[in-house]
Amino acid sequence: MILTTEFDCNDKVWSIYQSIKHNWGPCTFCGGEGKVTGKNGSKLICPSCYGTNRILLGNEYHWKVGDPTTIQEIHIKYSNERDISEEAYLCFDSIVSSGVLYPIDMLWPY
Numbered sequence: 001m002i003l004t005t006e007f008d009c010n011d012k013v014w015s016i017y018q019s020i021k022h023n024w025g026p027c028t029f030c031g032g033e034g035k036v037t038g039k040n041g042s043k044l045i046c047p048s049c050y051g052t053n054r055i056l057l058g059n060e061y062h063w064k065v066g067d068p069t070t071i072q073e074i075h076i077k078y079s080n081e082r083d084i085s086e087e088a089y090l091c092f093d094s095i096v097s098s099g100v101l102y103p104i105d106m107l108w109p110y
């Protein structure tokens with residue numbers, strides 16, 4: 001049985017990952033004060049922003065290119081002798097010593 005993979009061990013590749021940017025704005029319920037005032041004049045923590053003065057307006061998702069990395073292991077699942085149903089690569093980055101398992105869609109040739 002011969003299975004052909006996109007990359008091989010010791011191939012150098014670029015990894016890509018998705019980052020999230022949170023967009024915050026002033027809390028409209030408390031007017032950005034973090035507290036609300038009751039009829040008796042006492043103040044309580046705002047139930048909308050929990051005293052942080054801000055609320056989450058939305059998120060932006062961006063794809064970013066990581067540092068080049070090297071493939072150490074190939075992980076595949078196959079349904080028969082020719083068709084690979086799942087292909088992933090274990091790479092060791094300087095940040096995570098135990099390695100990161102990347103699906104094939106997140107790697108590009110170096």
Ligand SMILES: [Zn+2]
Nearest residue numbers: 027030046049
């Ligand atoms: Zn608030």
